[in-house]
Amino acid sequence: MTHPFGFNYGGKTHYFVFDSESGSLHNVDYVTFLCVKNRLSIPFEGGEAEDFRALEKEEIDEINAELDQLASQGVLDSPCTVTQKKKRTGEIKALCLHICHDCNLRCRYCFADEGTYRTADKAHMPVEVGLRAVDFLIANSGKRKSLEIDFFGGEPLMNMTTVKAVVEYARSLEASTGKTFSFTMTTNCLLLNEENRKWLNDNMYNVVLSIDGRREIHNAVRKTPSGADAFDVILNNALEFRKIRGDKSYYVRGTFTAKNLDFCNDVLYLNDCGFDQISMEPVVTDLPDLQIKKEHLPVIFKEYEKLAAAYIDRRKNKDTWFNFFHFMYDLEGGPCVVKRLTGCGSGCEYLAVTPRGDIYPCHQFAERKPYKMGNVLQGVSYDRNVSDVFAGNIVTNKPDCTDCPAKYYCSGGCVANNLNFAGDMNKPYDISCAMMRKRFELSLAIAAIEACEG
Amino acid sequence: MKHINSIAVNGMKIGCGECQSSCQSACKTSCTVGNQSCKNRDEKVNTVKKPLL
Incomplete structure (x- = not known):
């Protein structure tokens, strides 16, 4: 192509x-x-x-x-x-632990229905489930040495007892199993107090801090359960974490919606605040007033172009330099072909575990009963038939991707989004595709300009 | 060539699993595998740094 x-x-x-x-x-x-x-x-x-x-x-x-x-x-x-038509299965390298199906924010666009995943009991993961999940991961990791556990929710800081127990237990098994664990957490920062900041900084390989940009943008769609604004507390906690984080991995990760198609201003605002690792994702929702629609795409493309130009300019100055997740492109050392075909690895090498211990192909499929693959409290086996379905979800099997220049960049898109919005996990969601292709072009252009013009 | 500068060629041409699972990196919703880097590759792609045409 x-x-x-x-x-x-x-x-x-x-x-x-x-x-x-x-x-x-x-x-x-x-x-x-x-x-x-x-x-x-x-x-x-x-x-x-x-x-x-x-x-x-x-x-x-x-x-x-x-x-x-x-x-x-x-x-x-x-x-x-590229002839591969199926992803590899049988070796799991990453688990997403749903530390609780409960949250202290009520983000309108949340794919997890305000963190509950459409469950009524707002369950918190018991320590026992967390420890058995570690056993499950080790037992199913095959020859993989580098394993990953992501603490997710809901809001994982609401259940730090289990988070700390999982980390301590996994670390205690590294020497005897020959495995090494990398831990990550995605948090809305509301409970990111001094104690939690220090613990996360010491123990997490990567921390994703969820902030949507400018105060009015964030507060408009992300209220507390009582309907109060929380932006000032969140930003202050995130900035305090940034101060102690040094050069260790973190991201400030926002979501833009139809309400802020001028999202370039939100990215640059976060950079102005002092953050230098930034991601800003288009919302995926069916809420009519927030949903990204086809008629928004020309405006979004212009906004990405505006952001790309500002990005190149700011990266020339060490005081304003920042990294934007969707503009990263390694011309000299990108991922291998296997990685490009595996994509996120959902259902094959990446699984999610709910507070009750149920196993699903990924966090987006949690609590969708037809996709349940087992339970970590019942041993280390799981339903390989579900894995086989996801193994066939490979970019080389997707006719819509055949002539797409970005196919080895996005690997065919998010399976859950494809299923939710295109009705078929093998049929890419066209609006996500259009934005991905635009970001891909800009990533290449930025890489070329920076390589050739310094 | 007068009209074309090839900046980087044959980027496509391991599966060791040592890189971070892409869904753990930043997004959780908008999978972007191609923006990662590989530390274990045998051969890097040479970039040719000429002024842009």
């Missing part, structure tokens, strides 16, 4: 061609960009058709000769050589 695109930065449009099957990125001039579009029968836009017609035949021949040379080297128009 050959994909031409442009990106305007610093008053000039830069043109690129990406060959997805070989993973090759080329910077081209405008006339070559036009010739590539013509070769691929991609419709011209604006004045491009007139510009192409004005080209001399000699120049077109010269450009086509250069393009043919790249094709002969296998770095343009290259054929698909």
Whole structure:
């Protein structure tokens, strides 16, 4: 799949061609960009058709000769050589522990129905379930040495007794099992007091701090159970954590909705606050006033372009440098093909455990009974048939992904989102796809500009 | 070449599982595998750093 695109930065449009099957990125001039579009029968836009017609035949021949040379080297128009049709199963490397199905915020867009996962009892995971989950992970990890446990919810800080017990127990087994554990937590920061900050900083490999950006944006959709605003407490706690975190891994992770399509301002606000590791995700919801709709996409694309330009500028100054999760692209050392095909690994190498010990393919499938795979209190076996279904959920099996330039970048999208919004786990959710492709283009352009212009 | 600068080629061309599971990194909703890095790869991709056309 050959994909031409442009990106305007610093008053000039830069043109690129990406060959997805070989993973090759080329910077081209405008006339070559036009010739590539013509070769691929991609419709011209604006004045491009007139510009192409004005080209001399000699120049077109010269450009086509250069393009043919790249094709002969296998770095343009290259054929698909990936034949794998099923993900590997049988080795689990990561568990998402639902430390509680309870929360101290009432975020309107929460996929987990305000943290309860549509359950009535707001259960907290007992220590016993947490410890048996560790046993389950070790027993099913095969030859994997690096294992991961994510503390999730609901709000995991509401049940620190189990969190601490799990960490202590897993650490106690590292020497005898030859496994090493990395722990992560996603928190809304409301209970991130001094004691919790210190403990998380000492024990977590990565901490995801959930803040949506500007005060009015955050408070509009994320109230406490009594309906109060909580932004000031949350931001203060997060900033205090940032102070002690040093260069260890963390992210401030926000959600933008139809209410703040100017989300670039939220990202830059978080950077202005002092955060340098930022993620801002488009909401996935069916709430009509918050949902991202097709008619929003042109505005969102412009906003991503605006963010990309500001991003390049800010990264030139050590005082304003920041990393944006969705603009990361490692030109020199990206993930291996297996990783690109495995994606998130849900149902195969990544599973979720609910407070009662029930096992599901991932946190998004928790409490959906048809997908239940077992229970950690009943031993270390689980339903491999569910794993087999998810193993077939691979980008090479998705017809909609065949001609997408980003297919080895997103790996076919979130299974749960595909199921919820496209009705089929193998059919990508088109709105998520459109935004992913845009971010992918910008990631490549940013990587190229930073590599070539410093 | 006059019209084309190849910045990085053959990025696609291990499965050791040592990298972080992508769903544990930041998003939990918008899977982005391709933005990760591999520390165990045998061969890095050379980037050619020329002024942009």
